[in-house]
Amino acid sequence: MTGLRLYDTAAREKRVFVPINPDRVTMYVCGPTVYAPAHLGNFRPEVVFDVLFRLLRYFYGERAVLFSRNFTDIDDKINAAAKGKGVDIAVITDRYTDIYQTDAAALNVLPKTFEPTATGHMPEIIAFIERLIANGPAYVTERHVLFSGATHKPYGEFSRQSRGEIIAGKRVDVAAYKRDPVDCVLWKPADDDMPGWESPWGRGRPGWHVECSAMIENSLGETIDIHAGGVDLVFPHHQNEIAQSVCAHGGKPLARYWLHNGVLCLNSGKMSKSEGNVVTVHAMLADGVQGETIRYSLLSGHYRAPLEWSASLVNRARKSLDRLYGVLRRLNDVQPSATGPSEPVIMALCDDLNTPRALAALFAIAGRANRADTQAEQAQAKGELLAAGALLGLFETDPDTWFGLDAVPEKTRIEIDQLLRDRAAARGAQDFERADVIRDRLAAKNIQIEDGPEGVTWRLRDQILKSDMQGRTQPL
């Protein structure tokens, strides 16, 4: 019993989380289709469910939690991208998978236990489809294999879609080969000039929904504890996954808890490649925004609520982290107590991953640290801060690095040190005019001086964005 409660989309309420087997907790998150650099919206589930992963590891032990997240590496858009460049699809998918992994690492996202790919599980996917045909719910027609939604009685219950409404509200034409509009493709034929795999139904490739069903079964089992993803996947993707898996597994449920994160918006509209309003993580990192700032931004709202992305959101995140890292920097020489995360942090995260409340709790600890009179209090606060950070995926950077000390070239650092010595000498000689001239000169170069009881420290006043480096690269 951990006190963890999660909002389950299927139940439409928060439910106490109890795993099937506390020695083997399983979770799966739908991953990206790798045909372009992933945008911030793609990384929202990556980050929020990373917090869940960390929390579960904290409760059940690192080795007890198995986390699988797929890469969809066969898809029409991938084919189109490969064809456009005249290369094999693997060239495209390898490239964007690498970028994705780099981006994820920059956001302090822990590596997954399993990262299955569709192309790496073709025999399993084909076997899965064969089982659905043998069991009845799938049928072969015009070189396609289709799953009959109607054969799964509760179809639509999970996503609150009735079959009649799906038909009435359909906005695209239903393919002629479908017996019913809610049927979905398990296997589709591939022309000779398209990537394809040999199957009992001819050369082709799997449909999107079945790939997840088959890979979940293969990497985690028939019934998993948690299945998560973006809210835009509830229908039809997750609905179809459920129908297929339940039918393939003799009625056993696919997942016991379903979690869905809200959409990320830019200019009040959902960020999505088809809308064209995307900001890629790769581009932000290349521009010099710290991954941790992006992570904090993504965690600053509750995961189920929509999150409006903006420059001011990033700016606030950066400043908030400045304050917290300032504490850690001040306590650089203090050995942190071996303590766990403070109760308010745990309580907040246990309440359906309430990260805004958890972050608020961080500031309470920071206040205590700054007010602390004794080293014991400081050590306790530092320990709590780091422990909380470990759950949230924060404070994994050295404080000096955070404040940009590594960002300036060695040569410049030597110049800065010399100027600081000059200033100290001037102050010692009561020559405040000269001391202030030096400080202003540094400030003009984005360097902020902080006089402390144990000497002067400095930091970059503002983040140096590579898109905004004018005037900041000249020598001092």
Place this chain on the structure above:
RNA sequence: GGCGCCAUGGCGGAGUGGUGACGCAGCGGAUUGCAAAUCCGUGUACCCCGGUUCGAGUCCGGGUGGCGCCUCCA
């Protein structure tokens, strides 16, 4: 058209029916040679209209506004 979500101070964002966290910004004070950082203090904020209740931001109904899904989508 169907299904669903949301509406809190300048901005962002929590909130179990009983005078409303936290962060950023602002203001006042302490500290500082002056700053910065830090500390202390500081805000007549709960979309509108009804209802339930001794009491509602919190529950119910209606309205208005915004958003998502129903199509590839995280």
